[in-house]
Amino acid sequence: MSKNKMITVFNKKGGTGKTSLSFNLAKDLDFPLLSNDDSVIEKIYPGKAKILDKIKLIEHDVFYDLGGFIDEGIIEVFKTSSLIIVPTLLDINSIKRTINSIMEINKYNNKIIVVINRVEKKKLNKYELSINALEGLGKELFFIRESEAITNSIHLGKTISQLYIETPLAAHTYKGIYKDYEKLLNRVKGDK
Numbered sequence: 001m002s003k004n005k006m007i008t009v010f011n012k013k014g015g016t017g018k019t020s021l022s023f024n025l026a027k028d029l030d031f032p033l034l035s036n037d038d039s040v041i042e043k044i045y046p047g048k049a050k051i052l053d054k055i056k057l058i059e060h061d062v063f064y065d066l067g068g069f070i071d072e073g074i075i076e077v078f079k080t081s082s083l084i085i086v087p088t089l090l091d092i093n094s095i096k097r098t099i100n101s102i103m104e105i106n107k108y109n110n111k112i113i114v115v116i117n118r119v120e121k122k123k124l125n126k127y128e129l130s131i132n133a134l135e136g137l138g139k140e141l142f143f144i145r146e147s148e149a150i151t152n153s154i155h156l157g158k159t160i161s162q163l164y165i166e167t168p169l170a171a172h173t174y175k176g177i178y179k180d181y182e183k184l185l186n187r188v189k190g191d192k
């Protein structure tokens, strides 16, 4: 992976998995993580994660976990990012705000991928319209299933990859989510 990568996770919509995914990806890449969201990241990723009141541009390998209002600092981050990851859920409210977020980001940078998070296979047909709407944006789509691995990862401060290799039982339990996550991680690493 080349140096000086700035990767941003953004959605105006709350609770879509921005912090969970950015913590996992940043830690697996050994990148610092900066956020404008008051979460547990400084505790679970000590020395590497920092919560900032105001987002500013930092020109080295860095991950941003950003939500809320798009201000000038965030626009600078959008413009400079090598990749912008937009996690979403499939309910209609999330889709609406996700599409709106993507349209806004697109004004500054079109290198956007969408992560459909908390997917439950059995319910997928119910969300056909939502998925069609996302497909219509012409961005690459990734799927991350609903899994307690995400909650555990935040509680324990370990990534899904770290949990997966811990014990044979963990490998068995987390096989599905690890596969989903590995696809995203490889995309982010840039070696599709």
Ligand SMILES: Nc1ncnc2c1ncn2[C@@H]1O[C@H](COP(=O)(O)OP(=O)(O)OP(=O)(O)O)[C@@H](O)[C@H]1O
Residues within 6 Å of the ligand: 013, 014, 015, 016, 017, 018, 019, 020, 021, 037, 067, 117, 118, 119, 144, 145, 146, 147, 148, 150, 151, 154
């Ligand atoms: N794939 C998943 N499976 C199960 N639970 C998940 C998954 N992704 C996220 N969650 C849970 O959803 C909740 C919201 O996730 P997270 O805090 O990462 O979202 P966020 O977008 O950062 O939220 P906020 O807008 O509050 O910053 C958390 O409780 C997290 O554990």
Ligand SMILES: [Mg+2]
Residues within 6 Å of the ligand: 018, 019, 020, 037, 039, 067
């Ligand atoms: Mg968050």
